[in-house]
Structure formats: C-alpha cells, structure tokens
Amino acid sequence: MSSKLTVCGVCNYRNINKPSVVWCLECDEGLCGECKEHHAASRGTREHIFVQISEYQKLPSNILEITQTCPKHNEKYQIFCKKHDCPCCRRCVVETHDDCRELNAIGDVIRNVKSSSAFLEMEHMLAELSENLQRIRKGRQNNIKSLKENKTTIEREIQQTRVLINNHLDKLQESLMKELYAAEEKENQKMSRLLSSIQEKEREIIEFQTNLNKIKQHASQTSRHFWL
Template identity: 25%
Template sequence: MANKLENNIYCGPCESQHLTNIAELWCPNCTEGLCSTCLKYHNVSKSTRMHKTITIENLTTLPDFVRDIDYAYSNHSNVLDLYCSVHEKTCCMDCITIDHSECPGITSLVKVVQGVKESAFYHSIMKNIEDLTEYASKVQKNRNENADKLQQEKRFLVEKVKSKRREITSHLDKLEEDLLQQIDSTMTQESQQINEAVSNLQTKIDTLAEYKGQISSMIENATEVQTFLGLKEIDKKIVKEEENMSRMVVEPGMKETSVNMEFANEIGGLVEEIKLVGTLELNKVTTAMHYAGTKSQLAKSLSNIKSGIDNIKLSCINKFQIPFNFQGKKIFAVVLY
C-alpha cells in the first residue's frame, strides 16, 4: 500500500517521480493511490483502463487484510493470474513450475473469481455466517438460561442449608431442654432426699438432747432408785435410736451424692468429626446444541476440476447396432463416445 503521512495516502505514480500529491482515488488492482492527473492516464492506459477505482473513503472501510492484498508475487515479480485449488492459493506460471507441477485443477484466476460477488461461494459464506450467528445466539441464550438456573439453584441450596441448620438447631434445642429438665429433676430429687435425711437427723439430735436433759433432771432431782430405773428406760430408747440410725445411714439421702454428665458420642465428637455440613456436586454436561460446519463451496467446486491426460475418461454418447447381414456384408455393432 502507498505510504501514509499524517493519515494521508499519496499518489503512487507521483511518488515514483519523487512528488507528493495526495491521492483522490485508489486502484485495488495496482494497489496504489491516484491523484486527479494520474487518474486520467490510468483510465486511458491499455493495461489499466479496465481497472475499477474506489474513493479513499471507501478504501478505509475495507478490512486491513483486504487492503493489503497484493496482485504481484514478490518472489517472481509476476502477476498472480492462476489459482491452485489443491493448496487454495493464487500463483503465477513460475509458481506452478516450482511448487504446483503435480497439482491438478490449476485454473485461471479470472475464471475463478468471475461473478464471485453473486456466486454460490458468496451466498454459501453468507449462509454459513448466518447459520453460525444463529447457532451462537442459541448457545448464548442457552448459557444465559443456565446462568439464571444456577442463580435459582443457589437460592434453593442456600435455603436448604439454612433449613437444615434450623432443623439441627431445633433438634439440639429440644435435646438441650430435655437434658436440662433431667438435670433439674435429678438435682431436685437428690436434694429432697438429703434435706429429708437432714431433717430426720435433726429430729434425732433433738430427741437425744431431750434424753440428755431428762438424765440431767433425774441426776439433780430424782432418787437413786428413780434415777436407775429412769436410766434403764432411756437406755432402751437409746438402743432403738441406734438401730434407727443404722437403718438411716443406708437410705439414699444419707449417701454421698454427686452428679456427672457425659455427652453422647455423636455430640461429643461433633466439632472434631464433623468438618463439613455438606458437600457440593458439580455436574457439567456437554451441550447437545452441535453445529454442523460446511466445507467451502469454492473448495468443493474447484476440487472437482482435474487436469492431465490420465484424468480423461470416456463417456457413452449413443449406442446402436446395424444388422449383421447387410447387403451381403458382415457388420459389427457400433458404439459412439
């Protein structure tokens, strides 16, 4: 492409004369810009008057790889006027001799590109683009639906985790309540037994103190006979009190009582053993939305072109038979190819 200075394209023929004139038009065949003066010679020259020029503005709308297409082969300096359908490359006569000598289907480039803008090749590419765009849009919609589905699944899973947590919490609360009630009931029962034992012991202490007072009164006020007989009577009562005390010491309220508690194995190892509340399972399935690609129509049509005498095949045009005995002569069947 012609040199650019400050985003301007300069006339190619003028540049070859060391002149700098801004190009007004562009010749895709010559791959250079043309000023108004050089355009006049370009339009009347035998080698270029059939070239179609375009405006510089239209040139800028072309893709870079299209603007950079050059019709001259740099290695051989020949015009690329042939096309190899095997390698799908443009070439010149020197290219064919060196690189494509055994390639069938070498075709004139002019013949290949003739009517290309309205050809089945053009419509095939446009159809492929439309099909691929439609397929990509369907897949895009499918992926968006999958993303929306994942958000719904996220909300469901989050609620499922919270629900399970509430279920576990509610169950633990119930177990806690039952255990606390059991602790309270046990402590109350044991305390009542101890309090009852304390009360019974206090009764005995009071009784013994009463016996002691009675003895003191007898010592001070009774005769010896009364004291002796009174002591004998109190002695009998003391024996009964000893017997009662012996029975009392084995009662539940007289035993040294303490309450301990051990958690169930599942609860005791809850923190150590339960490291996860749950696990996620990620399922990935290849989408069933397959795209059936198509082979280039140009490649298909050109691949059917064969060259060389070895590829010549006979085809039957007509077949008929003349009677064997005709005017006394023996005639054979004739087949035309």
Template identity: 25%
Template sequence: MDVNDKKHLCSPCEFKSKTEIATKWCIECKEPLCVSCYENHNAHRSSRNHHVISVEGNQMLESLQIPLKEYCEVHDQEKDLYCSSHCEIICLTCTQTTHGKCEPAVRLSDVTKSAKTSTFVSMLESNITDVIDQLRDIIRNRENNKVEIEKQKTEILDAVNKYRKCINDKLDQVENIITEDLNEKCESSNLEIDNNVNFLNDHLNKFDEIRKKMDILKEYASDTQTFIGARALEKTLHYNESMLASFLELIQNINIDIEVNQGIFDTCADIKSFGDIRVNKLDTGHCHLQKNKGQYPVDHQLKLSKALEIKIPQESFFRSTILSCIILPNKQMIFVDSYVRNKRLIVLNEDGTHDRNINLTSNHLISQ
C-alpha cells in the first residue's frame, strides 16, 4: 500500500489491526476516523466537542501551505496561550519569562472561539475583496490601454496617409503644370517644323518644275532655243537656290529636355520621416494597495454589550478608507481612515456616536 494511502485509513481501526477507510479528521486528535469510530468519538465526553471535518476538508487545509498552529522555537513547545498586553500568541513557558509582567495569559481557544465572525476576519475578507477588485480594475485598465494604443496607432497611420495624400496631390498638381507646358512647347515645335517642311516642299516643286522644263527643251527645242531657254531657267534656279540657302541658314534642330528643380530632391533628402513616434507614460491614478498591519482578534476582556450601527463621519465629499479598528479599555473605538485626502483617526464613543478626529501625517500612517 502506498504511504499516502495510509492517511485515508482510520487510525483507531489501524491500531486494532483493522483496515477501514477514514471519512473524518479530528483537528484536536490529529487522526483520521471511519464512520463507526467517528460516532464513538462524538459520543465520548472528552472528545465530543472536538472540531471534526471531512478528510477532503483536511486535505484542502493542508494544500493551503500556511501555518495553522504557532510553535515556540525558543521553548520547543506549541503556542496555545494569548497575551492581551502584547496581542501575541505565546507558549506556557513564555508566560514565566518574556511575558512574566504582562496581564495573565488566556487560552488561545477562548480568544478564538468566534474568530470566523470576528471583526478581524471580516475586515481581512473585505480587504482581500478590495485588493481583488482593485487588481481587476487595474487589469481592465491595462487591457483598455491596449485598445487605446491600437486606436492611436490607427489614428497615426491615418494621419500619415493624409500627409502622404497631400504630398501626392501637390506632386500631381506640379506634374499637371509641367505636362501642360511640355504639350504646349511640343505643339509649338511641331508647328515650326511643319512650316519648314511646307516651305521646303514648295521649293522642291519649283526645282522639279525647272527640271521638267529642261527636259522639254532638250527634246523639242533647237540648239539655239535650248541655249536661250537654259539661260532663263538658270536665272530662276539661282534665284530659288538663293531663297533656299537663306532659309536653310535659319533651320535648327529642336531638342526638348527638362531642367529638374533640384529643390525637390533637396527637400526629400532633408525629410527623414513623417515625424517622431513618442511614447508618453501618464499616471493611471490607481491608488496603492494598502497593507493592514497590527490586526488582531479583539481582546476577550473587551466586548460590546449590544450591536451598534456605526456611521463613519465623512469629510465633505471625500470617501473613507478604513484600515483597522481597536477598542480602548474605556470601550471607545478608534478607526484608521487612510484615504489620501483624510489621513485621520476617527474616535467613536461606546454607543457609536462620534467623539473626535485626530489628523495624521503620511509618516504616521507608514509607522502604524
């Protein structure tokens, strides 16, 4: 059998060499009990008031991994007494040594009888709930911050696209201007070339007509007629050649290019980015998680005679953050209000009426 399985066996039965599965666990006896032994255990005068839980419940308590009993390492014995003078759990030997001059110690079991319904446990549960709520709020805030970052990212990219569109629109405008200028100059140059071609074609026709007249003279005219006619055609030829030569001196090849505005490249070279992405970290406004110190079970000698409805006086519209409460020997109650705008002690009378406030500094709160 596995060693761990022995924990589930009834201890009294095992002592009798019997094997029975345990269903209960006695806190005081520190042993598991089967159904039959639990009934006997419950019927016995010395053990009927013991705190008995299920085996599963004891396993859950063990899984907490927190000390449920205090042990005095100085005197090597269990602490089972409570010193009301120091609000400290001590052992029997401690009452004769370090706590010899204190008020008589009482049994820890007497002090902790109503621990589950005590102010200390209630406040501790409330503080745990407050911390959990604060953490959940902070986690939600962090998640919301991520959503905000995504929105900011989209807004920045939209702004960049807007700037890019402005630049593109400006470039389109500049491109349209230079395109119109180019079309105009090309059209003007083509018109000039067309005029040149027309002029040259006219002279080509004139020279072709002179050639045709020369062919007719050679075919049909006499030698004398050919000579006289050729002399006349020569004058016409020289005249047209002179006109053509003068015209050709004016003809030039047309070349179209562009002189780029270097300012565009200079501007682009100077632009390293659309801007600088800055990460600004702002105070979230979350309050600091507050630790509760000096919280002890209420002194068994100081008990309220009746239930009270206590109303904490508010300072204008500020809320209160109550950390702890103590009861003085005169049965006045002191509440610690640590809210950052208050920082005070609230003193109430035994009947729950307000007595006075005592203002504190930050240093007072830290030293509590």
C-alpha cells in the first residue's frame, strides 16, 4: 500500500517511476504534479477530488486498504446495494443484483452518510465512550496519586512512631539504669558494712588469739617455776 501511495499510478502504467503528490479519490490512485494538471483539465476527470498524499497517509490503515475497484470484474464501484450492504460495479448489478430494489449511487450514499442518524449516533457513542475513558483514566490517575500520598503519609507516621518508641525506650533504659546503679550502690554499701563488721570480728579474733597465746606461754612458764 505504501508504494501504491507514493508512486504516480498513470506514470507507473507507462513504466515511469515518478512520486505522487496527490491522491485522486475517484480513481483511487496517486498522481504526480504533471498528471494532476492533466487530470484536472480533462473533461472526464476535472470534477474528481484530490487529497494531498501527506494528508491521505494520515488516514487509518484499515481505511487505506478499502478498494474502490471490484476485484471480480476489475471495474470501479458505482452502486451501493442496501439489501446486501455492499458496493457494486456495473457488471455486479447486472449479474447478481438485478432483482434488488434499493440500489443507490455511491456518490449519493457518501454525501448522505455524514448527516445520517446512524452516523450521528456513532459520533455520539464515540464521544461518550471517549468521555468515559477519560473519566476512568483520570480516576485511575487520581487513585495512583492518592496511593502515593497515602504511602508517604504512612511512611511519615511509621518514622514518627519509631522516634516515639525510641524515645520511650531511651527513657526506659535511663530509668532502669538509674535503678540498677542505685541498687548496686545500695548493695555495695551493705557489703561494705558487712565487710567492715567481718574485718572488725577478725581483728577481735586475732586479738583473742594473741592474748590466748600470751596466756598460754606465761602459764607454762609459771607452772614450771612452781614445780621447780
């Protein structure tokens, strides 16, 4: 399809490779600048509508793939059969649509389609669908934003709670350490008093032992002197 769009159809038929500048909607082919001038001046084609190739290429690919030529008879579609909902060339009408009553010129169908109720209803449905999708998209974007904000708030609250817990633990540790130091000091004092008492008793015992040894020694000497 891209080569068909970019190459002049008339020149290509004559084995001349020239780029197309416009697209003829009636002939369904591209034309170079020279062929466009001849096309616009010729009696049979002067009423044809041209579109710049750059603009025509912007159309959706499924639209570009629509052919205006009957693949069976290789003739241009001219009639639209409403009964069978299909375009027809001149020979199609004769061969298969002879009994069909609702046959309209394709040009008339195209002109009327933009103002038809079905076309307007489709436009309304697409606009409504687009609006709903935008609302859904904005809602999801707001959800993402709200989720991020909630995450930030929760993180901040967790950090604040951790600070409070750490402060409480620090105070609790300080209080427990004070109690521990006080208990240690109290026990040290009790032990010191007990040690002092024991040392005093030890001194007394040593003194008793010394006195006892003196008594024992003097008693032995006194007894020996007495017996002598």
